[in-house]
Amino acid sequence: MATRPTTQFGTERTGICIMSIASEMRGILPTANLQRLLDALSAKGYRIIGPTAHDGSVVWETVRSVSDLPIGWRDQQEPGRYRLEQTASQEVFGVVHGPQSLKPFVFAPREPLLQIERTKDGFAPRQMIPQLEKVAVIGARACDLAGLTVQDRIFLNDAYRDPYYAARREGLFVIAVNCVRALSTCFCASMETGPRAKTGFDLALTEVDDRLLIEAGSEAGFDLLSDLSLSPAPQKLLDEAATRVDACGHSQVRRLERSRLPQALYDAHEHPRWDDVAGCCLACTNCTMVCPTCFCHAAEETPDLDHQQTAHVRLWDSCFTQEHGYIHGKNIRPTIKDRYRMWLTHKLASWIDQFGMSGCVGCGRCITWCPVGIDLTEELSALLVPASRSSVTSQQVEGP
Amino acid sequence: MDAEADSMANPYVIYPATIVGKIREAEDINTYRLRFVDEQARRQFRFKAGQFNMVYLFGVGEVAISIVSDPDEPALLDHTIRAVGRITKAIADLRTGDVLGIRGPFGQGWPLEEARGRNMVIVTGGLGCAPVVGAIEYILRRRTQYGSVTILHGVKTPQDLLYRERFDAWRRFPDTEVLLTSDQPDKSWSYHIGVVTELFELVSIDPPKSIVLMCGPEIMMRLGVPILIRRGIPATAIYVSLERHMECGIGLCGHCQMGPYFLCKDGPVMRYDRVAQWLGRTGV
Numbered sequence A: 001m002a003t004r005p006t007t008q009f010g011t012e013r014t015g016i017c018i019m020s021i022a023s024e025m026r027g028i029l030p031t032a033n034l035q036r037l038l039d040a041l042s043a044k045g046y047r048i049i050g051p052t053a054h055d056g057s058v059v060w061e062t063v064r065s066v067s068d069l070p071i072g073w074r075d076q077q078e079p080g081r082y083r084l085e086q087t088a089s090q091e092v093f094g095v096v097h098g099p100q101s102l103k104p105f106v107f108a109p110r111e112p113l114l115q116i117e118r119t120k121d122g123f124a125p126r127q128m129i130p131q132l133e134k135v136a137v138i139g140a141r142a143c144d145l146a147g148l149t150v151q152d153r154i155f156l157n158d159a160y161r162d163p164y165y166a167a168r169r170e171g172l173f174v175i176a177v178n179c180v181r182a183l184s185t186c187f188c189a190s191m192e193t194g195p196r197a198k199t200g201f202d203l204a205l206t207e208v209d210d211r212l213l214i215e216a217g218s219e220a221g222f223d224l225l226s227d228l229s230l231s232p233a234p235q236k237l238l239d240e241a242a243t244r245v246d247a248c249g250h251s252q253v254r255r256l257e258r259s260r261l262p263q264a265l266y267d268a269h270e271h272p273r274w275d276d277v278a279g280c281c282l283a284c285t286n287c288t289m290v291c292p293t294c295f296c297h298a299a300e301e302t303p304d305l306d307h308q309q310t311a312h313v314r315l316w317d318s319c320f321t322q323e324h325g326y327i328h329g330k331n332i333r334p335t336i337k338d339r340y341r342m343w344l345t346h347k348l349a350s351w352i353d354q355f356g357m358s359g360c361v362g363c364g365r366c367i368t369w370c371p372v373g374i375d376l377t378e379e380l381s382a383l384l385v386p387a388s389r390s391s392v393t394s395q396q397v398e399g400p
Numbered sequence B: 001m002d003a004e005a006d007s008m009a010n011p012y013v014i015y016p017a018t019i020v021g022k023i024r025e026a027e028d029i030n031t032y033r034l035r036f037v038d039e040q041a042r043r044q045f046r047f048k049a050g051q052f053n054m055v056y057l058f059g060v061g062e063v064a065i066s067i068v069s070d071p072d073e074p075a076l077l078d079h080t081i082r083a084v085g086r087i088t089k090a091i092a093d094l095r096t097g098d099v100l101g102i103r104g105p106f107g108q109g110w111p112l113e114e115a116r117g118r119n120m121v122i123v124t125g126g127l128g129c130a131p132v133v134g135a136i137e138y139i140l141r142r143r144t145q146y147g148s149v150t151i152l153h154g155v156k157t158p159q160d161l162l163y164r165e166r167f168d169a170w171r172r173f174p175d176t177e178v179l180l181t182s183d184q185p186d187k188s189w190s191y192h193i194g195v196v197t198e199l200f201e202l203v204s205i206d207p208p209k210s211i212v213l214m215c216g217p218e219i220m221m222r223l224g225v226p227i228l229i230r231r232g233i234p235a236t237a238i239y240v241s242l243e244r245h246m247e248c249g250i251g252l253c254g255h256c257q258m259g260p261y262f263l264c265k266d267g268p269v270m271r272y273d274r275v276a277q278w279l280g281r282t283g284v
């Protein structure tokens, strides 16, 4: 994402009064004219990707026309359950999200790292850094942006900078949508990551009935906004948009109690609750695959049949697999209990020590896509109740 | 592109290195002496004692192996490799003249420079601990720069004792003590009997002067360290080499985690007080 437009204002536009600066960063687009935005993006050379309804859920796909977007559809999400339903409305962004976050666009599920050729000296590696492609994703949510921030921290701003991630990231233009409806599984408000997109976007949209409020969040976004020459947003609409987004936050039924993290979860290492949840968990890896922040990967070597060429590839991995904790001759985490505990403790506790931020952004995907509906917010609440109380028989347990 | 700029830009690039020597240490353990094919890489590669490389076999994959040769001679890199897995077994079939790949160096090694002037207590257990062999050689090659050296090594059965000749050679250095023990000895065993932690009773340790290096099963650390601490050695003077699977070496793949640490970048050698609370935990 390009930097915020303050520098531009600071240099070229000095002297303009604050009110008009603010109004230039945003505008109003009738939803019926949304195609103009898509066309402006195409004109700038972006491939546009947006949510599309497919086989009962939404997935990211290339969109050319507004009609490719899931107009009138809404998603209902509950633990272990995802349902799309058609409504009579003309809402374009009625579907909150599908199983994919922004993660696959930057941290590819399968990334060839090196193509290695046999030579007379041994071998010669060729770096397979992806070509820069301008990709505009429309419809990312605040939690998705927060997930992207977490992944940037890991792949770009840690001990080593990952050049594959960096190449994909550079071409990414993000058009966020502020949420005006929360799912039963959402808890971004308690994670302070949403429902309003605060940073990390190029443009942000708020859909208010038949109008879209568009705001720029970067220089590139500001340029695009200028090309559209939109009419300024009246204060009444700004207020209405803000009210609806705030109401969405307040309507959330789930929350994550994070005030005592990370330590409280480290302290709960021997809590009997882990046995209970391990009894339900299938170790299917779904939660890690849909999570916007999980970064684990494995290396794979795929030589050609004649063994003259080999591809050195990385693939998404998960701490729920047998192999993840394997070390010659022993497995550090042989049981599902060990693996569920690894997952939750990493997400909510050790991630904070490692990267200075939570590994959970509150998107709720792991709750929805868990085949047995395990809910991490509920697990954490139970784990925060001291074991001495919850280890006694279940009738005596006080609720959290 | 020159090798250094190249690897700085892309930590995934693998450099070919020729096997210029292969020394058999035991039935399934060999030390490979490697030399970069690329002259620039040869000139620019530098490492610290106890760091590791990702060693690569064409078409098979990479494995993390500590560098056991001396950091002052970085043109030749020794890696002691036990054939235990798919990749290391395939490497075992290689001969002098064959080519492996190297990506590195990675990780934090033993604090050997900081430990100058101190008494070194080196505790190892189980089947040959390559990372610590490199440290011992480093210290003994600079013998005058360190205080007394005490090497305590425990094995289960006498057959598990590797590097027998090395232990004998080390023992001949001045002010250097080597104690070996087996807890399932046979008639051939002429050293101590029992587990390695029992050797602590047999040596004199000067707590404020000593630095302890430990390598072996986690259970040995869990049981052994408290004894050393009771003898007055501060937890901050005890270093342990820990083992987890490493897939990337650069803190990105998530496999080497131990509590809040990535052992590939925060370790594999960790100061004991930083990992004490994680060592005893199952599944961490």
Ligand code: SF4
Pocket: A288, A293, A294, A295, A296, A317, A318, A319, A320, A342, A343, A344, A346, A347, B254
């Ligand atoms: S260890 Fe598990 S929870 Fe942590 S990043 Fe990897 S897959 Fe996600």
Ligand code: SF4
Pocket: A287, A290, A291, A292, A293, A347, A359, A360, A361, A362, A363, A364, A365, A366, A367, A376
């Ligand atoms: S842990 Fe679950 S709720 Fe949190 S960010 Fe990952 S998928 Fe979303």
Ligand code: FES
Pocket: B245, B246, B247, B248, B249, B250, B251, B252, B253, B254, B255, B256, B257, B262, B263, B264, B265
């Ligand atoms: S080996 Fe990949 S994170 Fe440490």
